[in-house]
Amino acid sequence: MDFxxxxxxxxxxxxxxxxxxxxxxxxxxxQLMSELGETLKALDxxxxxxxxxxxxxxxxxxxxxxxxxxAGKGTIDMLQGELFGIWTQISKTSKPTIAAVSGFALGxxxxxxxSCDMIIASESAQFGxxxxxxxxxxxxxxxxxxxxxxGKAKAMEMVLTGKFIDAEEALRYRIINRxxxxxxxxxxxxxxxxxxxxxxxxxxxxxxxxxxxxFEVSLEEGLYFERKNYYMLYSSEDQKEGMNAFLEKRKxxxxxx
Ligand code: DAK
Numbered sequence: 001m002d003f004x005x006x007x008x009x010x011x012x013x014x015x016x017x018x019x020x021x022x023x024x025x026x027x028x029x030x031q032l033m034s035e036l037g038e039t040l041k042a043l044d045x046x047x048x049x050x051x052x053x054x055x056x057x058x059x060x061x062x063x064x065x066x067x068x069x070x071a072g073k074g075t076i077d078m079l080q081g082e083l084f085g086i087w088t089q090i091s092k093t094s095k096p097t098i099a100a101v102s103g104f105a106l107g108x109x110x111x112x113x114x115s116c117d118m119i120i121a122s123e124s125a126q127f128g129x130x131x132x133x134x135x136x137x138x139x140x141x142x143x144x145x146x147x148x149x150x151g152k153a154k155a156m157e158m159v160l161t162g163k164f165i166d167a168e169e170a171l172r173y174r175i176i177n178r179x180x181x182x183x184x185x186x187x188x189x190x191x192x193x194x195x196x197x198x199x200x201x202x203x204x205x206x207x208x209x210x211x212x213x214x215f216e217v218s219l220e221e222g223l224y225f226e227r228k229n230y231y232m233l234y235s236s237e238d239q240k241e242g243m244n245a246f247l248e249k250r251k252x253x254x255x256x257x
Contacts, residue, residue, distance in 0.1 A: 004032060006018075008046070011190050014051050014053060015046075017036065017055070018055055025104055027064060027066040027067070030069060036086070050201045051097075051098065052096070053190065055101070056103065059102070059104070060104040061099065062109030063104045063106050063107070065108040087108075090116075091141075094208070096208055098120060098189050099120070101120070101125045104126055104128075105125060107130055110142065111129075111141045112140075113127070114175065115140075121170060122167070122179070123181055123182055125179070126164040128164035128165065129146065129159050129162065130162035132161070137159065146158065146175075149175050150173040200233075200241075201254065202236050202257075206230075206232065210225060213226070237255060
């Protein structure tokens with residue numbers, strides 16, 4: 001891996017993926033995206049991993065897709081997917097994902113963070129969809145996920161002006177979970193990841209799937225889907241372990257079975 005660093009045992013059952021093109025502010029080139037896609041695929045089926053943290057560095061989570069790589073491309077290149085095929089992979093990850101964001105999260109970088117399930121931001125985080133300034137528009141969820149999160153008026157303003165918003169504004173508009181000082185944003189993301197990793201991985205996976213379903217279907221269908229997932233968990237050992245541990249006044253030891 002040239003452009004990402006993977007630590008599988010960052011904390012018990014928590015994997016850490018660090019984007020690693022610091023000189024280019026972690027601009028997302030084809031190689032980085034394909035390394036990220038392969039890694040996510042592998043971690044998603046790894047029993048030793050229950051939660052995935054995605055981060056950059058203090059200065060930049062990611063300043064967007066690599067403009068140098070895109071500048072000379074045509075429509076057919078885009079359609080053929082060499083550059084962008086991997087993007088859909090990210091939101092397909094079945095395990096909970098947390099973006100730990102400091103500095104710039106712009107364009108594809110903002111979309112990448114928003115593809116994660118939760119975002120912990122440092123005080124220096126800045127979010128934006130500046131594609132309009134380079135003659136294009138968001139293409140990986142910036143008009144859809146952002147609009148669902150912040151509503152039409154704010155999404156229009158961000159997408160049509162390309163202006164960045166700071167962490168405070170991102171919190172106000174519910175793009176992120178919380179803001180912490182730069183020195184501890186990784187610690188905070190790890191704490192959240194570890195808390196979730198201590199739960200039954202079967203329950204977290206089905207709960208994640210059910211929450212995501214709320215954005216796709218009617219309330220009635222969503223409730224039906226939720227109930228099926230709920231019933232399904234009663235065939236797991238983790239359900240017995242969780243409930244017995246409660247009754248026996250001890251901590252549960254979930255095995256993902
Ligand atoms: N691409 C390539 N290089 C970049 C870059 C980017 N997005 N962002 C920064 N860099 C490079 C700069 O060129 C510079 O390199 P050198 O000149 O030193 O070689 C280095 O990183 C440091 O950047 P600056 O010198 O500009 O640093 P500043 O602190 O002055 O400014 C900045 C930081 C983040 C405000 C500025 O670099 C900037 O505005 N960057 C571009 C931000 C941007 O426009 N991002 C959106 C890109 S378009 C899709 C999937 C994804 C996408 C579309 C479709 N599908 C699945 C269909 C995504 C598209 C995009 O993200």
